Amino acid sequence: MLNSPYQLKRDARNPLYQQIASNLRLQITSGQISQGDFLAPEKELSQEMGVNHITLRKALMVLEGEGLITRKRKVGTVVLAPSFWKLDVAISKIGILVWNEAELSEDASSFCRQITSQEMTPVILRGDQDDLREQIRENGIHGLIIFPTAKAANIRLIDSIKMPKLLLQYVTRVEGMDNLVIDSFPGVYGGVKQLLNFGHRDF
Known part of the structure; x- marks a missing residue:
């Protein structure tokens, strides 16, 4: 489920908890970790990453604040759908x-x-x-x-x-791919008709 070992850098300009949050964020938003998956227990994760539980919890709090995970008592940390990601998080x-x-x-x-x-x-x-x-x-x-x-x-x-x-x-036209960008229903009808005339059958 998680990439191991984690490549964390001891760099004061980029604290460990932010590196952990960035790593997990990318895995979630890229689909490497799916909606509904449970993260490993915090003790196991902190050992795998080589950090203490306080650092890990700070990273999880960041992701929870962004709406990417939810932490449930006696259940564990559950991954939410990337579409739930709030766009009002602090972007830097x-x-x-x-x-x-x-x-x-x-x-x-x-x-x-x-x-x-x-x-x-x-x-x-x-x-x-x-x-x-x-x-x-x-x-x-x-x-x-x-x-x-x-x-x-x-x-x-x-x-x-x-x-x-x-x-x-x-x-609108790229190597090996045809794209049609339309913003009206009459346009969709006309566009599909034109593609059919060109011999396209998969949409």
């Missing part, structure tokens, strides 16, 4: 996801300045599928601003990351 780190740009674009730099002006911390993330989740976990990201990508694999990856995110542009 925003990931700016770009796709292997050699130099940061002016648009991305502008977002960084705006985020900083709101007393939050922007973190530049590179769209490497092999380690994107690890980047998010290690940096304790609370939400993502995502620049356009034209690869279907990238879009599927983005969709699998269950946390607040803003896609700056929805690409």
Whole structure:
């Protein structure tokens, strides 16, 4: 159920309880830990992580405050659905996801300045599928601003990351995938009819 061992860093700038909360948050919002699952008993978890029970409880209190878990006396800690995640939690780190740009674009730099002006911390993330989740976990990201990508694999990856995110542009045609974006019922009818004419049968 949980990834072990936990890679916690003794860093005063990022307290252990925040690292634990970020790790568990990502596992819950990404579906690695499912709704209705019970976390291991606190004693077992604290031993697995190499921390004391006070540090672990602080992390669990953070997640409970965000609505990701509920702690029931004599029952244990139960995972709630990621959709229950409250968006009014204290957000401090925003990931700016770009796709292997050699130099940061002016648009991305502008977002960084705006985020900083709101007393939050922007973190530049590179769209490497092999380690994107690890980047998010290690940096304790609370939400993502995502620049356009034209690869279907990238879009599927983005969709699998269950946390607040803003896609700056929805690409309507990507490699290996057709997308139709419609905001009216007549449009849906006409769009589906057109796709049928093109030979599409799976929706």
